[in-house]
Amino acid sequence: MEGDDIIEVRDLEHLFGDFAAVRGISFTVRRGEIFSFLGPNGAGKSTTINVLTTLLPLQKGRVHVAGYDVAREAGEVRKAIGIVFQDDVLDRDLTVQETMEFHGRLYSIPREERRAQIDDLLRVVELESKRDERTKNLSGGMKRRLQIARGLMTRPEVLFLDEPTQGLDPQTRMRIWEYIRQVNGAGTTIFLTTHYMEEADILSDRIGIIDHGRIVVTGTPAELKNALGEDVVYLETEDDRRVRDALSGIEEIRSVTDSTRGLSIAISADGSQCIPKIIDAVRSAGIGISSVNLKKPTMDDVFVHYTGRELRDTGA
Numbered sequence: 636m637e638g639d640d641i642i643e644v645r646d647l648e649h650l651f652g653d654f655a656a657v658r659g660i661s662f663t664v665r666r667g668e669i670f671s672f673l674g675p676n677g678a679g680k681s682t683t684i685n686v687l688t689t690l691l692p693l694q695k696g697r698v699h700v701a702g703y704d705v706a707r708e709a710g711e712v713r714k715a716i717g718i719v720f721q722d723d724v725l726d727r728d729l730t731v732q733e734t735m736e737f738h739g740r741l742y743s744i745p746r747e748e749r750r751a752q753i754d755d756l757l758r759v760v761e762l763e764s765k766r767d768e769r770t771k772n773l774s775g776g777m778k779r780r781l782q783i784a785r786g787l788m789t790r791p792e793v794l795f796l797d798e799p800t801q802g803l804d805p806q807t808r809m810r811i812w813e814y815i816r817q818v819n820g821a822g823t824t825i826f827l828t829t830h831y832m833e834e835a836d837i838l839s840d841r842i843g844i845i846d847h848g849r850i851v852v853t854g855t856p857a858e859l860k861n862a863l864g865e866d867v868v869y870l871e872t873e874d875d876r877r878v879r880d881a882l883s884g885i886e887e888i889r890s891v892t893d894s895t896r897g898l899s900i901a902i903s904a905d906g907s908q909c910i911p912k913i914i915d916a917v918r919s920a921g922i923g924i925s926s927v928n929l930k931k932p933t934m935d936d937v938f939v940h941y942t943g944r945e946l947r948d949t950g951a
């Protein structure tokens with residue numbers, strides 16, 4: 636493993652019959668970061684995550700998680716990771732406390748440590764008052780919080796979260812984001828998949844996008860958005876016609892078109908750095924400005940750019 640990469644994937648391929656679900660992907664996740672794995676339905680996310688968590692056997696390529704080889708040291712990998720998957724089920728008839736106890740015993744965590752861990756984690760996910768509630772009586776958001784707490788029982792080095800906020804209301808999603816940040820702040824690396832672009836943008840240190848079994852791009856949210864080079868400045872003035880002439884000397888301007896929000900000026904560089912030039916040019920021509928707005932590309936724009944498709948938001 637190079638440097639401080641906690642996950643290292645090299646030339647990973649995975650076939651189902653003669654169908655290649657994953658076609659030779661390579662990427663790394665650094666220790667301590669939140670990494671989001673995005674892709675349209677059927678892109679190969681689950682297949683990849685299943686190989687990384689040893690739920691599927693490694694067919695071809697090299698995968699290290701927490702310093703262990705998933706093919707030769709699957710047991711060690713399992714001890715180093717926590718998993719919160721979509722189709723995880725909670726035993727409906729167990730209470731919150733019992734759910735945690737059971738999981739702790741499954742992993743042979745000594746009694747004292749188990750108790751302390753449970754107290755600690757239920758505090759983090761704010762489920763202390765629900766300790767004796769049966770899980771069937773919890774709301775969707777509480778169930779998800781309990782699953783996250785359970786996934787953390789073993790103090791994993793890496794926590795895999797598959798669609799952690801799928802189907803939850805906006806407030807609950809934001810709460811879950813806070814827990815994820817808290818857990819990450821305490822030193823756990825997070826590998827997550829999501830269908831919510833805003834979630835990936837807000838939470839991630841880095842993002843990888845997979846499509847048709849291939850990684851199409853990786854980078855920080857800011858890098859990915861800036862690389863599109865599609866900043867747009869909206870400008871409202873007292874004389875839009877004359878503005879076009881006034882702007883003709885600014886190199887970074889790719890096009891000027893009319894829009895409902897005034898002139899729409901497409902910028903080939905960082906729009907925020909171009910705004911002062913635009914304002915200077917328009918003012919020098921003696922034209923009054925009534926408003927200036929900058930629109931940066933969003934993660935949605937990035938996703939559509941690289942996959943040619945809009946991610947189906949199946950959350951509701």
Ligand SMILES: Nc1ncnc2c1ncn2[C@@H]1O[C@H](COP(=O)(O)OP(=O)(O)OP(=O)(O)O)[C@@H](O)[C@H]1O
Nearest residue numbers: 651654655656674675676677678679680681682683
């Ligand atoms: N057990 C299997 N047998 C045959 N084909 C499979 C199997 N599992 C997955 N596939 C196929 O492999 C491809 C990748 O599937 P995968 O579940 O990894 O995608 P995904 O990116 O997780 O999609 P989603 O967002 O819908 O969960 C799909 O075309 C899928 O139909």
